[in-house]
Amino acid sequence: MQKHVLMVNYKRDSIQDLEKSRFYDNMSFETIQSAQQLEFPTKKQSPDVVVIFMQKEKQDCLSKIAYITKADIDKEIIAALPLEMIETGVKTLQNGATDFFIVPSSVQTLDFYINRALEQNYLHRHVCFNDRCYMSRYAMSEKNYKQLFDEVPCFIYVVNSDFSITDCNRKFEEYFGSHIGEYCFGILKNRDDPCSKCTVAKTFKDGKPRASEMQIISSDGVKHIVLSWVAPIRDNQGQITNALVMLTDITEARRLEDHLASLGYMIGSISHGIKGLLTNMDAAVYKMEKGFETHNSKRVREGFELSRDMTDRIKKLVLDILYYTKIRKMEWGNHSARKFVEDTIGIVASKAEKHNIRIETKLDISTDDDLFEVDESSLQQAMVNILENAVEACVDNPEEKNSYILFHTKVFEEKILFTIQDNGPGVSKEDLKNIFTIFFSSKGNKGTGLGLYIANKVISQHLGEIKVMSTVNKGTKFLIRIPRSVPVTARNPRGVAVPN
Numbered sequence: 001m002q003k004h005v006l007m008v009n010y011k012r013d014s015i016q017d018l019e020k021s022r023f024y025d026n027m028s029f030e031t032i033q034s035a036q037q038l039e040f041p042t043k044k045q046s047p048d049v050v051v052i053f054m055q056k057e058k059q060d061c062l063s064k065i066a067y068i069t070k071a072d073i074d075k076e077i078i079a080a081l082p083l084e085m086i087e088t089g090v091k092t093l094q095n096g097a098t099d100f101f102i103v104p105s106s107v108q109t110l111d112f113y114i115n116r117a118l119e120q121n122y123l124h125r126h127v128c129f130n131d132r133c134y135m136s137r138y139a140m141s142e143k144n145y146k147q148l149f150d151e152v153p154c155f156i157y158v159v160n161s162d163f164s165i166t167d168c169n170r171k172f173e174e175y176f177g178s179h180i181g182e183y184c185f186g187i188l189k190n191r192d193d194p195c196s197k198c199t200v201a202k203t204f205k206d207g208k209p210r211a212s213e214m215q216i217i218s219s220d221g222v223k224h225i226v227l228s229w230v231a232p233i234r235d236n237q238g239q240i241t242n243a244l245v246m247l248t249d250i251t252e253a254r255r256l257e258d259h260l261a262s263l264g265y266m267i268g269s270i271s272h273g274i275k276g277l278l279t280n281m282d283a284a285v286y287k288m289e290k291g292f293e294t295h296n297s298k299r300v301r302e303g304f305e306l307s308r309d310m311t312d313r314i315k316k317l318v319l320d321i322l323y324y325t326k327i328r329k330m331e332w333g334n335h336s337a338r339k340f341v342e343d344t345i346g347i348v349a350s351k352a353e354k355h356n357i358r359i360e361t362k363l364d365i366s367t368d369d370d371l372f373e374v375d376e377s378s379l380q381q382a383m384v385n386i387l388e389n390a391v392e393a394c395v396d397n398p399e400e401k402n403s404y405i406l407f408h409t410k411v412f413e414e415k416i417l418f419t420i421q422d423n424g425p426g427v428s429k430e431d432l433k434n435i436f437t438i439f440f441s442s443k444g445n446k447g448t449g450l451g452l453y454i455a456n457k458v459i460s461q462h463l464g465e466i467k468v469m470s471t472v473n474k475g476t477k478f479l480i481r482i483p484r485s486v487p488v489t490a491r492n493p494r495g496v497a498v499p500n
Contacts, residue, residue, distance in 0.1 A: 006047035069096025076117035155247035385451035393424025
């Protein structure tokens with residue numbers, strides 16, 4: 001198709017010998033008398049280049065240039081004006097003109113500017129500057145952005161100033177569900193109102209990005225420790241419209257960090273405990289040795305009893321350490337509550353009988369059956385730890401002549417309740433606060449500080465709950481509630497289980 005040049009306000013004295021233009025024979029030149037006659041989009045052939053000859057008495061051309069540029073972004077506009085209007089030439093560029101030159105001028109000068117305008121026009125039309133290409137490139141960019149947004153291995157969501165979620169990536173949806181339009185504090189924190197120290201609110205206020213560490217809860221009831229980065233999203237006027245929040249899950253890193261810290265503490269604590277046990281073992285060997293030398297059977301017996309006691313304590317210490325350090329997969333199965341109680345009591349019965357401690361059991365079943373779904377091995381270990389603590393508490397209370405331990409079990413429709421109670425010396429309020437803390441023991445060198453910690457951990461893995469009440473000189477009571485069926489979050493945990 002033949003190229004088309006439109007000349008506006010053209011005067012022959014501005015460009016002499018226009019017919020000598022090298023484009024004159026192979027391009028269509030059209031002239032009109034006023035910029036007011038310009039219409040875009042035009043019903044006629046749309047010009048490829050518009051040359052506007054500006055004169056002092058016709059200042060309406062600037063607004064017309066702006067109008068043309070807005071109506072057709074690909075249009076190439078050249079302004080021609082007298083030397084005294086050089087400042088107006090700059091204004092033409094500000095309003096969207098491609099070039100300007102000073103008239104009167106030669107036809108060779110006009111040819112130079114037309115040729116450059118045609119080159120610009122070609123670039124706009126063929127090198128992905130047309131509307132269709134803009135849309136295609138935008139769609140491709142949007143697709144790439146969405147793919148990157150979804151593939152980032154972090155929780156990402158976008159919120160507005162009202163804390164409503166406006167967008168989120170795939171991983172966020174996997175863990176929290178699709179909650180576009182809902183409040184972020186309700187989805188992540190199970191709150192009814194915004195967080196008191198909200199980094200998103202601070203970013204909306206001052207426009208600064210922020211980083212923090214916090215704890216969130218996914219839709220399956222699992223706690224996650226995350227690093228949070230908040231960045232403002234601004235419009236083309238610089239106003240903050242949204243905030244981008246990226247959360248990196250560091251639950252495992254924090255857990256490993258705590259594990260390593262407690263491991264160092266454990267080594268020191270255990271070394272001190274083993275030292276005490278070995279000292280007592282030396283004393284036991286010494287008693288037996290002297291007993292044999294003097295043919296004193298009583299002394300030999302004392303040494304043997306002490307040696308056996310130390311052996312049992314070392315064995316328990318080693319088993320607790322192995323259980324604490326071993327990473328094992330939970331083996332869920334349906335088990336009879338009655339059988340579970342009988343087997344558990346059987347493990348500690350001989351030790352209780354040895355010290356004349358009576359164990360009373362009671363089973364109350366208010367349902368059709370007594371089956372409950374648990375990891376029998378780990379839950380039994382937890383119960384044994386609590387029962388052995390109860391036995392040792394009774395042993396440490398020699399003034400009580402009628403020592404006993406109550407082990408009551410009640411089976412409800414959805415949960416099962418275990419009650420373990422002793423009439424030992426009890427635990428002080430201060431010690432009660434730390435009773436489930438790792439390596440804490442109210443028994444001094446006699447305890448490892450792992451038994452109740454492990455019991456609490458196992459019950460948490462079952463998404464159960466453990467409570468303890470104690471009165472000094474009267475005894476201690478443990479209440480353990482366990483779901484009768486395994487929750488999905490306990491069967492396939494991704495973080496730290498949240499008790500019901």
